[in-house]
Amino acid sequence: MAAAIDKAQELADERTISVAAGDVGGQIFAAGLVDEVAMDVVPVVFGSGRRYFGGIRGQHLLEEPHVVVQGDRVLHLKFAVRRRTD
Template sequence: MGTVIMHNVMSVDGFIADKNDDVGPLHEWLFSGDVPLLRNEVGEYDHSGTGGGIRVSGKSAGYVRPMWESIGTIVMGRTLFDLVNGWEGKPPAGDHVVVVSHRPKPEGWHPEASYHFVDDVTAAIAKAQELAGERTIAVNAGEVGGQILAAGLVDEVAMDVVPVVFGSGKRFFGGIDGQHLLEDPDVVIQGDRVLHLKYKVRR
């Protein structure tokens, strides 16, 4: 089974977006560096800028590149799916997406894309593991991510912390109840305008 990593970019006070789902400056570091993160059709890193302009600093690239390339399946909530229209059927990492939603896939929406809609977080992780094999399962933080962590289905928590204070908005861990212990961080990397942290979940 692949490792289940709950992951997102967040403000220093723990928000992944404001109350209107605006991410503000949280993703600026992803577009301000010199090192491309995505590969082109022939498997080379896309230096042309056609890959959405996703470029990070060299300090971030050594961590982010292998993490993104390890992903087999992304698990996301319906709110994010609707906000980005499922990235038009082309996720930024991995080959498959599992959407936790009580509503089905929109009729006629990108039938060629490997997107699967389930209405339960346990079923979502089971489907994601089936699709990912030994590759990583990346769970987007927020309400769904918090539910998956609370269900004991997350192995690691990864945060890209941006130096901005939101004050209010959508929380990294959603509305999770109770305490959940993590181990000491096994990754601490200072990038340009971002701090990368990764923790194993204590069992």
């Protein structure tokens, strides 16, 4: 995973790299390679579904949201990933 992110950074130069949620995004997140998480919350409740970051293990903390934008039936949030200090 780290090699893929390194290559993406090389190709992106100074631009931002985005990674989708799901199993692959969750693996990149769990490896500590994600700086920020963006979520869009809509008023729909499904009875089942998939985990946002796939099946990652352990606890991963986010900071308080530093971007909160209220849209039409959607709430856009951005969180910095809290880095472990241990």
